[in-house]
Amino acid sequence: MTQEDDGDLDGLVRRRIRALRVAQGWSLEELAARARLSQSTLSRIETGRRRLALDQLVTLARALDTSLDQLVETAVDDVVSHPSVDAAHGQLSWLLKAQPGVSVVRQRMTNPPPDNPSRMRAHPGREWLVVLSGTATLLLGNRRLRLETNQAAEFPTMLPHAIGAEGGPCEILGIFDRDARRGHQRGEAGTDRPPRRSPS
Incomplete structure (x- = not known):
């Protein structure tokens, strides 16, 4: 190359x-x-x-x-997905590819993603997220994606990435496979780092 x-x-x-x-x-x-x-x-x-x-x-x-x-993996075109609406039952659902050993984390964000591309992180694994409220900005490689409430995204975390709030606080539900969770835990503190669970 x-x-x-x-x-x-x-x-x-x-x-x-x-x-x-x-x-x-x-x-x-x-x-x-x-x-x-x-x-x-x-x-x-x-x-x-x-x-x-x-x-x-x-x-x-x-x-x-x-x-x-x-x-050398590249981004897929269909990063952002919309929910399937079942109006009769008042339900929203998103298709999630089955992943062994996933962790689910709810996060509230108030800061935008970092402006400096060097602060974007990459690590093995796959991540899926849905915006519960507000608007989030997902930086993914060279792309800047705006995610509104009820929109979801799925991407390989080997792509340099960062996520933050846009125009006010937002809440997201993040799902990490085993490798992605490990990468976030050992990485530097950042806007998209899931909090460690407190011991029960």
Whole structure:
């Protein structure tokens, strides 16, 4: 893959490498050592000053505890979904793909998502959310999605992402598979981090 080939994917992979490194709390030096690359080479890969080579991507994926497929995965077009309405019974329902070991967290947000793309996080897993009230903004790779009350979104968390409120507080219900939950728990504090459950 060269810098001229599919610039969107190229940039996404570079941001994802950096986001995964930051989520692990590793410096450039630490990840470079784990991937057996020089620190300057890794810095140039992250900033786009060096072409992405397949052998280096395989090595970096392994060092970041993920797979090459996940590292280069792109967003699906149908991120946002609308509920199915059963007016006769007053019910709203959303189709959710079955996932083993899911966690469900209700969150109230008051801050917008971060303006700095470097604060977007990426980690293995999949996340699903529905906006219970208010309006939320979901940053997903290069996309900025506005989610109104009763709209839902589902996406792989390997895409750099962040979520926050828009125009006032909002409440969301987030569902995380095992990997996504683990990624949020060990990541840096952020607007989309689910709170840890208090011991019962």
